[in-house]
């Protein structure tokens with residue numbers, strides 16, 4: 001998620017779940033290939049398994065961007081066919097690609113030929129006036145034909161005219177049933193569902209109904225502990241105790257130290273930690289101490305330790 005799932009966020013989320021697959025923000029192929037912005041690929045070895053999401057619509061450029069991503073160590077390269085923002089439409093990528101499945105097929109074929117890791121697609125169920133029951137199966141047939149085996153479907157349309165990107169995440173109605181029908185029809189595709197899933201209970205129900213995966217966006221960002229701490233046990237069947245937000249905070253301290261010594265700012269890391277105690281005692285004080293203190297000059301890990309002590313007092 002743009003501006004959210006940067007490397008600091010992913011490092012934190014990986015401390016909460018060893019198994020959940022994490023995704024980068026969308027990185028555009030032109031930025032990597034023409035702009036030479038390979039620093040956008042920087043990540044920590046601890047983040048694995050981690051997928052790089054690319055935006056673009058030029059097969060050769062996407063192939064080169066995928067090659068750079070695989071060389072940088074990403075475990076999967078994902079093509080964005082869901083982002084509705086104007087900026088992205090003007091470059092002919094994102095959700096507007098739902099209108100051109102043949103082009104998407106050429107893009108993913110070129111990407112697959114360039115790398116050994118999985119090439120996956122994240123799409124919508126359609127855009128604008130399209131009929132999802134017609135265009136979604138056609139889209140899936142095209143990418144399957146091009147060799148794609150894994151797809152994530154954001155179970156709502158994008159309306160490319162008149163809605164902001166934010167509205168496009170809420171206003172077009174969700175159609176989880178249609179995604180379930182696609183799984184029944186494309187049994188050989190690994191289909192993950194996305195959109196409006198806000199608890200592990202819901203995720204488990206969707207998996208039990210036959211879907212292969214569940215992608216959680218906003219809830220994982222705003223309530224990371226609720227979604228991730230029990231995910232290894234409940235979703236992946238890994239025995240052992242659940243992780244805790246307290247342990248994750250302690251494990252973030254050395255990461256924060258090294259980020260600061262490399263010239264980074266505390267807030268760049270702690271802004272992703274604000275929701276760690278959401279719904280738990282002390283959540284409000286934690287959020288306030290971090291958001292008010294972390295931009296002050298000289299702020300460091302002591303602030304995070306003090307905020308954690310406050311949470312412990314509230315919980316006692």
Ligand SMILES: Cc1cc2nc3c(=O)[nH]c(=O)nc-3n(C[C@H](O)[C@H](O)[C@H](O)COP(=O)(O)O)c2cc1C
Nearest residue numbers: 001002025026122154169194195196197216217218
């Ligand atoms: C701030 C923000 C940035 C996003 N950026 C991306 C992105 O870069 N690529 C993408 O595929 N989806 C992006 N999304 C959409 C989410 O991945 C997801 O499809 C959408 O929020 C619906 O899932 P949710 O209800 O679990 O959040 C973004 C969402 C948000 C809130």
